[in-house]
Amino acid sequence: MTPPLLDGHLVVDRAGFRLDVRLRVAAGEVVALLGPNGAGKTTALRALAGLHPLTAGWLRLGGVELDRPDARRFVPPERRPVGVVFQDYLLFPHLSARDNVAFGPRRQGLSRRAARQRAADWLDRLGLAEQAGRRPGQLSGGQAQRVALARALAVHPTLLLLDEPLAALDAGTRLDVRAQLHHHLTDHAGAAVLVTHDPLDALALADRLVVVEDGRVVQEGDAATVTTRPRTDYVARLVGLNLHRGRADGRRVRLADGFAVPTADRLDGDAFVVFPPTAVTLHPDRPGGDAPHTWPATVAGVHRHGDHLRVRLTGLLDTAADVTPAVAAGLRLLPGQQVWASVAAGDVGAYPVGP
CATH class of the missing domain: 2.40.50.100 (RNA polymerase II/Efflux pump adaptor protein, barrel-sandwich hybrid domain)
Incomplete structure (x- = not known):
């Protein structure tokens, strides 16, 4: 059996709340984390990104330990092969779309010219070549979301993290961007973890669902199993x-x-x-x-x-x-x-x- 690309036991203690989640994701697989507000989904995502160090447990990506408290092993966020798309995109407002996307490759050591060329290639792939010189304030919500996705993919991440990537979009734009996102996730060779509260996003984009409540996994499986055999009231209401x-x-x-x-x-x-x-x-x-x-x-x-x-x-x-x-x-x-x-x-x- 092929070992998972991402293998983690995420334990994070924060102000009276404990996240204790076992997570495995194979290469090329998209896993959706679902759960009510306060369940621990975003905490899990931030732990994967290195923004919340683990209290206990471990995190391995491609066989490399990124976080293991008992061995005092911690790889900081900027040194992890991880791309993140945040809910509010968090684009640099003073930079053009091209320079936003080029930022990550530049941090990886590429020359300014090579980084800008890689950024231009990714913007072209996502249908944003004509917006390359515009700043975030000049972009629509759907365009900004795609720039954020291009920025995450431009660093060639082993792990792609998406935190409610479609939540800020209106219904019409959401449908189009969801289809584009599905296309690019299908082409992504690494692991991907999607945090969402929308069952349509999870069913359309993910290969497997992991439902988290009160910091624990309460159900996981493919969409057919989870949607036809719910095990908690939250999951039942969701479907x-x-x-x-x-x-x-x-x-x-x-x-x-x-x-x-x-x-x-x-x-x-x-x-x-x-x-x-x-x-x-x-x-x-x-x-x-x-x-x-x-x-x-x-x-x-x-x-x-x-x-x-x-x-x-x-x-x-x-x-x-x-x-x-x-x-x-x-x-x-x-x-x-x-x-x-x-x-x-x-x-x-x-x-x-x-x-």
């Missing part, structure tokens, strides 16, 4: 699914207060159950029969979600349901209203809590 935990017994899972839902999967033991909001049906009164998949609920809120309305339900199960505007009007859904909810067995997935 738009309802997630509950209970005890499976054959083709049903007992949840709160003995309430049970039928599932399409046969399972025994501690289990997660998951179903999309579109699978939840709302009724003004309790449907006939004693179907175990029907429960009383209270409407906590209603807001537009694409072509549907998303209804937040509380009570026996905290659940989200998607209904059409016509259904919402027929039910006259308002906060505090009592309804009945149901879900069909064929729409409910179940999987073990353990690995």
Whole structure:
């Protein structure tokens, strides 16, 4: 098995918060770090860049130790083969786009002429040849983002770090720049780590997702596994699914207060159950029969979600349901209203809590 290009156990203590994350990234692989605000994503990125020294653990890149506290080994940021694209780009405002990109190669020892030529080549690759002489204040958001990417790639980094690289862009520009970024990440031979809170960016750009909460990895895997089998409420909300935990017994899972839902999967033991909001049906009164998949609920809120309305339900199960505007009007859904909810067995997935 080929060893990972990036291999690290990142432990960083900061003001009552501890990051403790194991991270491996292969050559040519893009890994997305996802997580809520304050989870430790940016701390991890800054540790990789050398801006936050490790408290414990280690960091190796291409077999070279960059940080190992117990051996008093620390390579400063400027000596690491790492390129960084920050959320706010952090371009030098007094330099042209060409000189911003040439800055890194100059620090690596290239002559001014060679560095400017390399910068011009990268700007041309990213469709910015005509903007080479402009300063950051004269560039659009999308152009500035691409200059920041060119600056990071111009140092031929073994590791490319991207911190919310599309967050500052408007929706239209974001779509175009995401496509360009995907193209250049595909061509990048080194490892890449992307920090984002946007699941679309992660799914479009990354080969593997690593979800961090409270400084720990809570789930990792390819997009198909993470999006269909979430293991925390944060991940479930991120991918738009309802997630509950209970005890499976054959083709049903007992949840709160003995309430049970039928599932399409046969399972025994501690289990997660998951179903999309579109699978939840709302009724003004309790449907006939004693179907175990029907429960009383209270409407906590209603807001537009694409072509549907998303209804937040509380009570026996905290659940989200998607209904059409016509259904919402027929039910006259308002906060505090009592309804009945149901879900069909064929729409409910179940999987073990353990690995």
